[in-house]
Amino acid sequence: MFARLMSAIVVGIEASLVEVQCDVTGGLPAFQVVGLPEKEVTESRERIRSAIKNSGYAFPSKRITANLAPADLRKEGVGFDLPTALSILIASEQISPSTDYLVVGELALDGEVRSVHGVLPIALAAAEAKLDRVIVPNGNAAEAALAGGIAVYPVQTLTEAAALLAGSLSIPRFQIDRNALMDQASTNPPLDISQVKGQEQAKRALEVAAAGGHNVLMTGPPGAGKSLLARCLPGILPPLSFAEALEVTRVYSIAGLADDNVPLITKRPFRTPHHTISYAGMVGGGHGLPGPGEITLAHHGVLFLDELPEFDRRVLESLRQPLEDRSILLSRAGVSVRYPANITMVGAMNPCPCGHLGDHRHHCTCNPHEIRRYRKRLSGPFLDRIDLYIEVPRLLPEELLARPRGEGAASIQTRVKKARQIQYERLKDKPGRFSNAQLDPKETTEYCVLKEDAKELLGMAIDRFALSARAYTRVLKVARTIADLEGTLLIDAEHLAEAIQYRSINEDLA
Numbered sequence: 001m002f003a004r005l006m007s008a009i010v011v012g013i014e015a016s017l018v019e020v021q022c023d024v025t026g027g028l029p030a031f032q033v034v035g036l037p038e039k040e041v042t043e044s045r046e047r048i049r050s051a052i053k054n055s056g057y058a059f060p061s062k063r064i065t066a067n068l069a070p071a072d073l074r075k076e077g078v079g080f081d082l083p084t085a086l087s088i089l090i091a092s093e094q095i096s097p098s099t100d101y102l103v104v105g106e107l108a109l110d111g112e113v114r115s116v117h118g119v120l121p122i123a124l125a126a127a128e129a130k131l132d133r134v135i136v137p138n139g140n141a142a143e144a145a146l147a148g149g150i151a152v153y154p155v156q157t158l159t160e161a162a163a164l165l166a167g168s169l170s171i172p173r174f175q176i177d178r179n180a181l182m183d184q185a186s187t188n189p190p191l192d193i194s195q196v197k198g199q200e201q202a203k204r205a206l207e208v209a210a211a212g213g214h215n216v217l218m219t220g221p222p223g224a225g226k227s228l229l230a231r232c233l234p235g236i237l238p239p240l241s242f243a244e245a246l247e248v249t250r251v252y253s254i255a256g257l258a259d260d261n262v263p264l265i266t267k268r269p270f271r272t273p274h275h276t277i278s279y280a281g282m283v284g285g286g287h288g289l290p291g292p293g294e295i296t297l298a299h300h301g302v303l304f305l306d307e308l309p310e311f312d313r314r315v316l317e318s319l320r321q322p323l324e325d326r327s328i329l330l331s332r333a334g335v336s337v338r339y340p341a342n343i344t345m346v347g348a349m350n351p352c353p354c355g356h357l358g359d360h361r362h363h364c365t366c367n368p369h370e371i372r373r374y375r376k377r378l379s380g381p382f383l384d385r386i387d388l389y390i391e392v393p394r395l396l397p398e399e400l401l402a403r404p405r406g407e408g409a410a411s412i413q414t415r416v417k418k419a420r421q422i423q424y425e426r427l428k429d430k431p432g433r434f435s436n437a438q439l440d441p442k443e444t445t446e447y448c449v450l451k452e453d454a455k456e457l458l459g460m461a462i463d464r465f466a467l468s469a470r471a472y473t474r475v476l477k478v479a480r481t482i483a484d485l486e487g488t489l490l491i492d493a494e495h496l497a498e499a500i501q502y503r504s505i506n507e508d509l510a
Contacts, residue, residue: 003090006102008125010118010254012337013288015125019069020080022087022159025506027063033084035068038076038288047078047107048085051237052076055111055158060092061105074335076288081107082135082161089162098167100415101153102126103135108192115139116381117256120249123147136163138179142263145176146246180189181264182242194408195230196397202229205390205502207412209235211419212481213435214474215323215345215385217308220392221359226348229392230304234268235409237302238417244300247340251299269301275310283318284339290330296339297324308347309377316382319345323385326438342432347386349378358395366382384470389500419484436481441473448476453493461500475499 005023008015031045033207041070052059066084068075075473082105089095094374104122119140134152136144141154152174155161163169193203202218206229209216218226237278240248249265252258258265273282273294280286284293295303322328322341329338352371363402366374420435426447429431450458462472476491479499483491 001053001091001094003087005083005087005090006096006100006126006131006338007080008102008122009073009077009079010121011073011335013254013292013339015118015119015121015248016073017125017131018075018394019071020083020089020103021067022145022246023049023065023067024088024091025062025063025065029061029063029073031064031066031299031428033066033068035066035073036072037068038074039066040078041075041080043107044081047109048088050109051081051111051158052085052088054109055162057089057094057162057208058092060088062092064088064091074289076116077116078106078120079104079122080112082113082158084160086161086165090165093447095162096212097165097168099133099165100131100166101133101135103157103161103165104137105137105161107158113137113155113157113161115260119143120146120246120253120258123150123152124250126150136166139440140178141174141281142260143249143258145174145460146178146249146264148178167256176259176263178242178264182245182266191214191228191232191234191235193229193412194226194406195404196225196232196406197404198395198400199225199366199392200209200406202390202392202448203412205407206233207236207344207416208231208478208481208485208498209344209388209417210412210501211435211436212387212423212477213342213483214387214478215347215437216390217347217349217383217386218279218390218392219349219351219371221394222350224392224394226392227304227306230302230346230348230505231270232409233302233344234270236412236416237268237344238413238420240266240268245405248300250298251292251340255297259299268306271298271300271301272306275305275307277311279312279315279318283322284330285326289335290332290337292339293328294395295319295328295341295343298343299340300342301344303343303345305345305347308349309374315378317379320382320385326432331390340446342438346385361394362406384468384474387403387474392500414487418487419481422484422487436469436477436484439477439480444473444476444480448480449490450476450479450496451490451492454479454491454496455484457493457496457500461496461504465500465504467503471503475503478502 007018083103099117115137120143124147138154138156144152153171282293324343328341351357353364353374354365357364400499479491479496482495
């Protein structure tokens, strides 16, 4: 007998439908899985055999061929366990399906159905393909229900799945209130920027970065507050929209980092990889189909790189293209996947190896050659992709002793949201783009219009600081953001002067 069921596999951030075909015929007993399976898929034969027997069904003593179509798509993961086992039961006439379902799930040896990665993109693909019923592991039910437009049926065992498929068991459709999940999102940041003492210039720069999605590099001695400032940035960024939250949740579902108890990620990610991270860990990779790396896990959030010069040079250079294109293309033998990487990158570094260059309280012990070598770890093309350079000096004793009196995150976030709304309206016809940092060259010329006094100032800055074409464009984008914070249409000299200050403050570094 022959049977087929629909399943799916995640490729990049999208899911591709896979037809699980099974043929049970006479001959010597054998069980073969074909269709370009990876090792974990071929190993499923023993899991399926034991799960079927331990669930009270008979495993056919015949020749069994399971085909995962299309055959030219590499299959990996354990999500094909459940659909393959059910197709064997159908082909051996132990159950008769009453309705079409898309099925995904891992099987334990006792027939328990276990959670798998990437259920959200699979459910979204099912809804797009008009497959209105899906069977998923119980632990993935809330995640699958986020897709909307499909009926989600969670199962705990192979027996339950078989009975549901045969129509002899009724399982309530799992439903979730997506609006309620967004309403329950906490608006209180874990760290409020008002608790940071002093550093008013750095706080202002972070407000500009949040308003326009700009990348930041902070330089200062150890203990000045660079890491604390970076951790406050998510608190002044606008809240995630539902579409953005769904994208972030999709990424974490694929990476296997989604929390079963928190189906929708409603807070902006804040990723802080250690400086020993590998190339694959940063950009993505791994066995088989490349998985998302740290730069994708920070999508719609903040990627904080502390001790920036300590990172491997190859790792930092790999960020150049994603910071420019807001996505990353990973190509491996026979497969290419594109992951989103719409991030705000924040870097932090000491001014020299000992960390005390320019510190009014400590003497620097580094010689000029050591300082140059330390700073040369960051290439010019990489630094060109940073919009704002910020000095974070050591606090004075009176600043340390004073109570924090800075502006709260809520009021700063209000200004940031207003500036972002201006940018949303400006780019409403450009899908996937919503901030000044994402303006292309044509849009930069169209929207970054300078007053006459600003044009003169910019000409002097280009000559004084030898700005590259990319640096010139980034100064204009930052100035546009500052003007948006002020709510003005044209960029005047004051806006441009502030943008140039952020570019030139570390002139010797950049």
